[in-house]
Amino acid sequence: xxxxxxxxxxxxxxxxxxxxxxxxxxxxxxxxxxxxxxxxxxxxxxxxxxxxxxxxxxxxxxxxxxxxxxxxxxxxxxxxxxxxxxxxxxxxxxxxxxxxxxxxxxxxxxxxxxxxxxxxxxxxxxxxxxxxxxxxx
Numbered sequence: 438x439x440x441x442x443x444x445x446x447x448x449x450x451x452x453x454x455x456x457x458x459x460x461x462x463x464x465x466x467x468x469x470x471x472x473x474x475x476x477x478x479x480x481x482x483x484x485x486x487x488x489x490x491x492x493x494x495x496x497x498x499x500x501x502x503x504x505x506x507x508x509x510x511x512x513x514x515x516x517x518x519x520x521x522x523x524x525x526x527x528x529x530x531x532x533x534x535x536x537x538x539x540x541x542x543x544x545x546x547x548x549x550x551x552x553x554x555x556x557x558x559x560x561x562x563x564x565x566x567x568x569x570x571x572x573x574x
Contacts, residue, residue: 470531471510481559482544485535490551491526497553499546506535506543508553 473487489497489510498509511530537557544556 470529471533473533478556481561483541483557483559485555485557487533487553487555488551489548489553491528492548492551492553494548497548499543499555501537501543504537504539504541506537506555506557508533508535508555 471487471489473485476484476486478484485506487508492510492512496510496512500507500509509530509532512528538559540562541557541559544558545554546556547554
């Protein structure tokens, strides 16, 4: 049985990008580290909060490419000769991705008390009415 594509329906012209977003979201890692919350601050504002205890600003990077928000963390190797009796604080590198809806942009990012807050805003789309001229051939 051939695989049916989401965008093969005749009413879904030009929605190829939607199918790519769905596939990318399905492939996103779900290992649970670092833990995060998503809050709705208002109708057009959201906040993603990641628990990044032990990471400094220099250890973190935030990028947005093709509506994919990616937060990466990588700690420098411990150069000291510490001897741990118990090591329960995760110090591993991570990558956490979020697919942003069209019109959602990153407004700010703040690191405080071991929590990374990424504030998002949805810009309301401009209402554009376009009149199409009909010509004869």
